[in-house]
Amino acid sequence: MLIGIDCHQLEGERTGVGRVLKNLLHEWAKTKPFAANLYFRKAVSDDIQALTWGTPRILGGSTNVFRYFGLARAARRDHVDVLFSPMYLVSPLFRGKAVPMIQDISYEAHPEWLTLKTRWVFRTMASWSAERAAAIVVPSAFTKSEIMRFYRLPEKRITVAPLAADPVFSKPLPAGEAERVKKDYNLGGRFLLTPGTIFTRRHIPQVLYAVEALANEFGDLQYVLIGRNETRPPFDVARRIAHLNANAGRPVVIWKHHVPEADLAALYRTAALTVYLSDYEGFGLPVIESLACGTPVLTNRAHALTEAGGEAAWYVGNPADAEQIAVAIHNVLTNERLRTLRVELGRAHSANFRWEKTARIITDVFHQLTTAA
Numbered sequence: 001m002l003i004g005i006d007c008h009q010l011e012g013e014r015t016g017v018g019r020v021l022k023n024l025l026h027e028w029a030k031t032k033p034f035a036a037n038l039y040f041r042k043a044v045s046d047d048i049q050a051l052t053w054g055t056p057r058i059l060g061g062s063t064n065v066f067r068y069f070g071l072a073r074a075a076r077r078d079h080v081d082v083l084f085s086p087m088y089l090v091s092p093l094f095r096g097k098a099v100p101m102i103q104d105i106s107y108e109a110h111p112e113w114l115t116l117k118t119r120w121v122f123r124t125m126a127s128w129s130a131e132r133a134a135a136i137v138v139p140s141a142f143t144k145s146e147i148m149r150f151y152r153l154p155e156k157r158i159t160v161a162p163l164a165a166d167p168v169f170s171k172p173l174p175a176g177e178a179e180r181v182k183k184d185y186n187l188g189g190r191f192l193l194t195p196g197t198i199f200t201r202r203h204i205p206q207v208l209y210a211v212e213a214l215a216n217e218f219g220d221l222q223y224v225l226i227g228r229n230e231t232r233p234p235f236d237v238a239r240r241i242a243h244l245n246a247n248a249g250r251p252v253v254i255w256k257h258h259v260p261e262a263d264l265a266a267l268y269r270t271a272a273l274t275v276y277l278s279d280y281e282g283f284g285l286p287v288i289e290s291l292a293c294g295t296p297v298l299t300n301r302a303h304a305l306t307e308a309g310g311e312a313a314w315y316v317g318n319p320a321d322a323e324q325i326a327v328a329i330h331n332v333l334t335n336e337r338l339r340t341l342r343v344e345l346g347r348a349h350s351a352n353f354r355w356e357k358t359a360r361i362i363t364d365v366f367h368q369l370t371t372a373a
Helices: 016-031 063-078 116-132 141-151 177-184 204-215 237-248 261-270 285-293 305-309 322-334 336-350 355-372
Strands: 002-006 035-040 055-058 082-085 097-100 136-138 158-160 191-195 222-226 253-256 273-275 297-300 314-316
Touching: 002 063, 016 285, 016 355, 035 063, 063 082, 082 355, 097 116, 097 136, 097 355, 116 141, 136 141, 136 355, 141 158, 158 355, 177 261, 191 204, 191 261, 191 285, 204 222, 204 237, 204 322, 222 261, 237 253, 261 285, 273 285, 273 322, 285 297, 285 305, 285 336, 297 305, 297 322, 314 322, 322 336
Parallel strands: 002 035, 002 082, 035 055, 082 097, 136 158, 191 222, 191 273, 222 253, 273 297, 297 314
Antiparallel strands: none
16 A cells, blocks of 8 residues: 655644644654655655655645645656645645545635635635545544535545644653743743744734733733734734833743744743634644643633643633633632642643554555555
């Protein structure tokens, strides 16, 4: 069985999809359950090169040429049995068995959150990919129900493979790493953390208002925000942060578009609280990552976030209410007994999510498709 895998999300700055694919490849490399061609656009990352499994192939071209033409041509040439895409889209030029991994379908549920271009690409290409896919992999029962609702696809074609935290998040930090990361990011005391692209649905303006309200009471409190600004309609994140910091007379908010993976693990582990609020998520990977690090999470009971957070997370009733957010953060920072309990629950809960299991579920999908013919 030869599986072709779209690996271009591993190139450059890795976001959630890139971290998902990296962990899947590492798990498959341990057991080698199938042969694989790993298709890259322009470069093979060092950590994947070191796997000694799979055949990396560089196809070249722009992102769109790679995605819609290069992948299909290479997969046909190599006679792959299944083409796996961890990022929603499958080329319409590939007529073999394709398995996309669809993280969420917010573009169908809330198209108003996207630019016209992005909306068109996903509502056209992602829906087409889902409808013609031999099978679909999703990270949560919620996303499965959404695909069934919007695309009217049969349940048997959709497989839930829950995500997990990278093993690095459950390992103790090397000596001096906490001090190093605080120095590098200009952090003096306790800080809150929000990782992930800044989408409108994630209520960053409300979190910033909550942080501003707490900054005077907690003189050492800071907030680290990681992610590019993709709000729609646009919210001027930089201007809001500059205003907040100027009023406080200190760097309360630290904003980075991206941080290295090693720094992300250190930031999770040294944070007092991860704040991850959203109106719509397909899973909520930062929730599991934070819990695995032993850091409490403040989130809300929206769809798949409850699957990721279980009984371990702290929940705010209305993520659009800055005052509720501030009260919840205050409770986390001042109730040490409850905080300790949440840390213990979080580690136990996150241990139920393992990449070994996720990789095995997806492998079973491949086997079913290749033996059914």
